[in-house]
Amino acid sequence: MLISLTELFTREGKTNDYAVELDCREFQIPQGICPVSDSKPVALHIENVGDRTLVLSGEAEFTLMIPCDRCLEPVEVPFQLSIERTLDMNLTDEERIANLDEQPYLQGYNLDVDQLVRDELLLNLPMKVLCDEDCKGICNRCGANLNHETCDCDRSSLDPRMSVIQDIFKQFKEV
Numbered sequence: 531m532l533i534s535l536t537e538l539f540t541r542e543g544k545t546n547d548y549a550v551e552l553d554c555r556e557f558q559i560p561q562g563i564c565p566v567s568d569s570k571p572v573a574l575h576i577e578n579v580g581d582r583t584l585v586l587s588g589e590a591e592f593t594l595m596i597p598c599d600r601c602l603e604p605v606e607v608p609f610q611l612s613i614e615r616t617l618d619m620n621l622t623d624e625e626r627i628a629n630l631d632e633q634p635y636l637q638g639y640n641l642d643v644d645q646l647v648r649d650e651l652l653l654n655l656p657m658k659v660l661c662d663e664d665c666k667g668i669c670n671r672c673g674a675n676l677n678h679e680t681c682d683c684d685r686s687s688l689d690p691r692m693s694v695i696q697d698i699f700k701q702f703k704e705v
């Protein structure tokens with residue numbers, strides 16, 4: 531959702547509080563397009579500190595369905611993000627892009643709250659998402675989910691790097 535900062539921007543020292551529903555029902559992240567299964571309104575506090583600068587702090591709380599790294603089953607991952615930004619309104623959109631100081635959540639005097647949350651989410655993604663610490667993953671031969679079924683594939687084949695080491699050992703024995 532877009533919120534207009536025009537009124538706030540014209541009054542130095544003024545603060546505004548907002549509670550904004552997320553429009554986004556899914557987020558695109560490196561793991562894929564992940565549905566939002568639950569969300570609270572995003573709470574934002576924005577202050578005009580003068581010198582054409584706004585200081586923003588906010589809280590976003592939502593749950594994403596992210597595929598397990600091993601078996602790809604969706605896992606509910608809760609997020610609680612604290613967002614802190616300084617919005618420099620001296621810059622035009624063109625200048626921001628030219629400076630590589632991209633603030634894509636800012637379009638003129640409108641703040642794109644979904645984009646702001648997406649930005650913060652990308653900085654806070656977990657390194658690893660697992661449905662269970664002991665997830666057995668999927669068979670890399672037939673694709674069976676090994677948490678639910680077994681298969682007859684031979685998965686004992688060695689990593690090619692290991693077979694190089696084995697060859698070296700063999701050479702030593704032959705000498």
Ligand SMILES: [Zn+2]
Nearest residue numbers: 598601661665
């Ligand atoms: Zn899993």
Ligand SMILES: [Zn+2]
Nearest residue numbers: 669672681683
């Ligand atoms: Zn298999």
